[in-house]
Amino acid sequence: VQLVESGGGLVQTGGSLRLSCTVSGITLDHYAMGWFRQGPGKGREVVACISGSDGNTDYADSVKGRFYVEFDDANKTVYLQMNNLQPDDTAVYYCAAAFGPVCMFGSSNFDSGASYDYWGQGTQVTVSA
Numbered sequence: 001v002q003l004v005e006s007g008g009g010l011v012q013t014g015g016s017l018r019l020s021c022t023v024s025g026i027t028l029d030h031y032a033m034g035w036f037r038q039g040p041g042k043g044r045e046v047v048a049c050i051s052g053s054d055g056n057t058d059y060a061d062s063v064k065g066r067f068y069v070e071f072d073d074a075n076k077t078v079y080l081q082m083n084n085l086q087p088d089d090t091a092v093y094y095c096a097a098a099f100g101p102v103c104m105f106g107s108s109n110f111d112s113g114a115s116y117d118y119w120g121q122g123t124q125v126t127v128s129a
Contacts, residue, residue: 001025001118003095008123011085015127019080021095021120028052028071032098033078035069036113037091037125046111047093048080049103058105062088085127092122 007019021033035047048059048069057069068081078095096116104110113119 001097003097003118003120005093005095005120005123008093008125010126010128012128013086015085016081016083017085017125019082019093019095019123019125021078021080023076023078023097026097026118028073028076028078030099030101031117032101032103032110033069033071034096034098034103034110034113034116035067035078035080036094036096037089038094039088039091042091044094044113045091046105046113049105049110050078051101051103053101056103058103082125085125087127087129090125090127092124094122095120 002024004022029052031052034049038044050057050069066084071078097118098116109115
């Protein structure tokens with residue numbers, strides 16, 4: 001199983017980026033796909049999740065209305081569209097897959113990442129002031 005993120009980079013405040021997570025070795029229908037981030041000196045934070053069974057999404061309060069997650073089943077890719085980026089969004093962003101196709105946002109194990117089976121290597125997002 002491989003999860004490979006791409007699309008990170010340097011962007012100015014208010015800008016946008018679209019992260020991609022291409023998966024192999026699993027079927028997206030059977031997994032919940034989460035996006036996490038870890039900023040400098042901070043702990044890991046769940047950002048968004050999309051359920052493989054029905055495409056339902058959920059977001060952390062800090063990104064609601066700015067970030068959007070979707071998946072392209074045919075290309076086995078999960079996207080995180082990030083708009084109106086702020087310096088506090090600076091972090092390494094990771095995608096992860098949890099077997100069982102329903103996001104359980106608000107569950108401590110789900111939000112902490114403990115429920116996830118596979119992780120990508122991360123992609124750096126830096127937002128300049």
